[in-house]
Amino acid sequence: MGTPFIGKREYFPGIGRIPFEGPASDNPLAFKHYDAKRKIGDRTMAEHLRFAVCYWHSFGNAGHDPFGPGTRVYPWDADAAPLVRAEARMDAAFEFFTKLGVPYYCFHDIDMAPDDDDVGEYEANLRHMVALARERQQATGVRLLWGTANLFSHPRYMNGAATNPDFAVVARAAVQVKAALDATVELGGSNYVFWGGREGYASLHNTHMKRELDHFARFLAMARDYGRSIGFEGVFLIEPKPMEPMKHQYDFDAATVAGFLHRHGLAQDFKLNIEANHATLSGHTFEHDLQVASDHGLLGSIDANRGNAQNGWDTDQFPTDLYDAVGAMLVVLRQGGMAPGGLNFDAKVRRESTDGEDLFLAHIGGMDAFARGLEVAHALLTRSPLEKWRAERYASFDEGAGRDFEQGRFSLAQLRDFAAGHGEPAKRSGRQECYENLLNQYLLR
Structure with missing residues (x-):
């Protein structure tokens, strides 16, 4: 990036290049988080x-x-x-x-x-x-x-x-x-x-x-x-x-x-x-x-x-x-x-x-x-368990019948037979609050 260009006149006098000063800075004309080279x-x-x-x-x-x-x-x-x-x-x-x-x-x-x-x-x-x-x-x-x-x-x-x-x-x-x-x-x-x-x-x-x-x-x-x-x-x-x-x-x-x-x-x-x-x-x-x-x-x-x-x-x-x-x-x-x-x-x-x-x-x-x-x-x-949690939520599609379904090797009739042989599915929590708390945890660090 070159030096600040000024044409025939300066339109923003008194303001120089905006510096990065970090989260502790109280200077309104400074970046607190954006460090271009970091x-x-x-x-x-x-x-x-x-x-x-x-x-x-x-x-x-x-x-x-x-x-x-x-x-x-x-x-x-x-x-x-x-x-x-x-x-x-x-x-x-x-x-x-x-x-x-x-x-x-x-x-x-x-x-x-x-x-x-x-x-x-x-x-x-x-x-x-x-x-x-x-x-x-x-x-x-x-x-x-x-x-x-x-x-x-x-x-x-x-x-x-x-x-x-x-x-x-x-x-x-x-x-x-x-x-x-x-x-x-x-x-x-x-x-x-x-x-x-x-x-x-x-x-x-x-x-x-x-x-x-x-x-x-x-x-x-x-x-x-x-x-x-x-x-x-x-x-x-x-x-x-x-x-x-x-x-x-x-x-x-x-x-x-x-x-x-x-x-x-x-x-x-x-x-x-x-x-x-x-x-x-x-x-x-x-x-x-x-x-x-x-x-x-x-x-x-x-x-x-x-x-x-x-x-x-x-x-x-x-x-x-x-x-x-x-x-x-x-x-x-x-x-x-x-x-x-x-x-x-x-x-x-x-x-x-x-x-x-x-x-x-x-x-x-x-x-x-x-x-x-x-x-x-x-x-x-x-660094967080976010992606691991998301992967675990869909783990039933990673092997066996679930993988066959994803790969197009199941018919509707076969889906019916699978359901009949496995009984009522267990409830699995979406744990929405846990994900939201995780985001807050990392946002507030």
């Missing part, structure tokens, strides 16, 4: 966690919510000229990345460059900003985790993008995806994400669902083919979400997306980017959707945030729940890691948080939470 097992924390900062919430969200406008005035947005503002925002972003010490960042096309209804102007703006981003990456050592295109904000996408009933809108969406893929390759991105914010429906009365889903699959296949043709060797990711802004979105949850990918022959090139708040909106836990994706061999990357059960919408709060972090890292460690994916903080500081320092504090808290989650998860898997 080894956990055979990898460093930085290699396990692969942290990324998102461009949109961190440098473009001014704190607006459904009930009021923004509360923050960013110094990098002072100039009236859109391209000059974009350049200043990039200077602020790379200053932040390097001072925080994250190895990666993520962006949408129109986070980085000014949007424009004219295709040529839009493409020229993005090319200009990508060239500048490449210079900043070379100067700082910060890399691109993934790029994507915003196919949900512009009014043209009110009825969807790739699933829009108007072919002209589908074609216009392709403009942005092609440009964002070009940008991702130019910047050496390891992944490319599709979030179908408006790929869904508001009413079934006017919707041909099967046709829209077929169009979505065709669009994804075209994007894959184009990406491969320009040298993109990374992973294409789909990010599930059940609803909001649409009443029902086609990428409802991990299981829905997995079924869609397998049905349309896309599972070889596409994996899932699981977001915690999206998982909870679908009625699942964060850990559940991660496990479903992992069990399908499709867990590619993570958007780290959390929701608020009282609000009931996508609040995108920074992740500070240690139980969530432990659960997530158990899934990641059991599958052997998530590279070339990572942990992207798709989170925003609260509307009431208006100081530049707040952005650092929020990321420090999230990074420490997942670093502690990594420590605990690794200890549970390598």
Whole structure:
């Protein structure tokens, strides 16, 4: 990692590189658990966690919510000229990345460059900003985790993008995806994400669902083919979400997306980017959707945030729940890691948080939470009886008739005969409280 990059001006004065000071430190601008170079097992924390900062919430969200406008005035947005503002925002972003010490960042096309209804102007703006981003990456050592295109904000996408009933809108969406893929390759991105914010429906009365889903699959296949043709060797990711802004979105949850990918022959090139708040909106836990994706061999990357059960919408709060972090890292460690994916903080500081320092504090808290989650998860898997207990619970399938059943050597009639010959099965406790106490035991050490 290079020295903190500062462009024409310093946007976070008085804040230097965030140090690691350990659990005893009371310095709010220091890591208590995230020590990038510390080894956990055979990898460093930085290699396990692969942290990324998102461009949109961190440098473009001014704190607006459904009930009021923004509360923050960013110094990098002072100039009236859109391209000059974009350049200043990039200077602020790379200053932040390097001072925080994250190895990666993520962006949408129109986070980085000014949007424009004219295709040529839009493409020229993005090319200009990508060239500048490449210079900043070379100067700082910060890399691109993934790029994507915003196919949900512009009014043209009110009825969807790739699933829009108007072919002209589908074609216009392709403009942005092609440009964002070009940008991702130019910047050496390891992944490319599709979030179908408006790929869904508001009413079934006017919707041909099967046709829209077929169009979505065709669009994804075209994007894959184009990406491969320009040298993109990374992973294409789909990010599930059940609803909001649409009443029902086609990428409802991990299981829905997995079924869609397998049905349309896309599972070889596409994996899932699981977001915690999206998982909870679908009625699942964060850990559940991660496990479903992992069990399908499709867990590619993570958007780290959390929701608020009282609000009931996508609040995108920074992740500070240690139980969530432990659960997530158990899934990641059991599958052997998530590279070339990572942990992207798709989170925003609260509307009431208006100081530049707040952005650092929020990321420090999230990074420490997942670093502690990594420590605990690794200890549970390598030093505790957790895996032994789980194996013992399924031991009846490891030999004899149970193994024959798993290996497909039993018929339904044979199952009946086995049951008749062995009488009523003995009750076997699930010992849920014991597992929960074990997690607490290691979390509190």
